[in-house]
Amino acid sequence: MRPAIKVGLSTASVYPLRTEAAFEYAARLGYDGVELMVWAETVSQDIDAIAKLSARYSMPVLSVHAPCLLISQRVWGANPISKLDRSVRAAEQLGAQTVVVHPPFRWQRRYADGFSDQVAELESGTDVHVAVENMFPFRADRFFGTGQPSIERMRRRGGRPGVGISAFAPSYDPLDGNHAHYTLDLSHTATAGTDAVEMAQRMGAGLVHLHLCDGKGSSTDEHLVPGRGTQPTEEICQMLAASDFAGHVILEVTTSGARSVAEREALLTESLTFARTHLMR
Secondary structure, three states, rough: OOOOOOOEEEEHOOOOOOOOHHHHHHHHOOOOOOEEOOOOOHHOOOOHHHHHHHHHHOOOOEEEEEEOHHHHHHOOOOOOOHHHHHHHHHHHHHHHEEEEEEEEEOHHHHHHHHHHHHHHHHHOOOOOEEEEOOOOEEHHHHHOOOOOOOHHHHHOOOOOOOOOOOOOOOOOOHHHOOOEEEEHHHHHHHHHHOHHHHHHHHHHHEEEEEEEEEEEEEOOOOOOOOOOOOOHHHHHHHHOOOOOOEEEEEEEEOOOOOOOHHHHHHHHHHHHHEEEEEEEE
């Protein structure tokens, strides 16, 4: 019998609470571990401090999300190449299996030109998987603005008002980069209008990490509790359960709208129950 798939909680799922709150919730609700989102919060950047939290709550760090969001471009310096290397070293120190990274932004030209080679080189010297995540196009008018000068900039870059453009190179589909390992995010497939099942099938054995969440196809990244959107969350979970998938499933859901501790706890409990139910082997 294949071992059960471990289910973790992203530290981003408790935002705007701090990283330690994710460890506390994960331990109390029965998650198998956490995914560390490295971003502006100082503790999230301090790997020694994270190791202490992991020991204090008996919650392993299953994965590390590299600081590659727009809001974390200056975390661990400005050089994205160095930051990805540092993320892998952090994963090694914490005993994490996976580093999640986004495709490069188009304006990160040097990084984008060598990204596939860098990922392959990093993986050749470590047991950590560097799993490139599927993203989504930005609405051109949201990205550039709606005034006439903004519309002209948008058109020069190939965008049209109300139409999505990719800020990522070579695209927001990580399979265009021909990597060894991938993260599938089901909120991002919703925003992109991507067929999640077809993408999972294309990823094949390279799919080593799942961000379990949901979306309704909004132009914004929703990260709903699984089962509350339009994505084939049950089917994806059952597909992984029936396969030789040996990665981790991470609940990366938005709870920032919770009006109380009890409401946030209910959202995180519902998410975990969904995962356990549909990942059962």
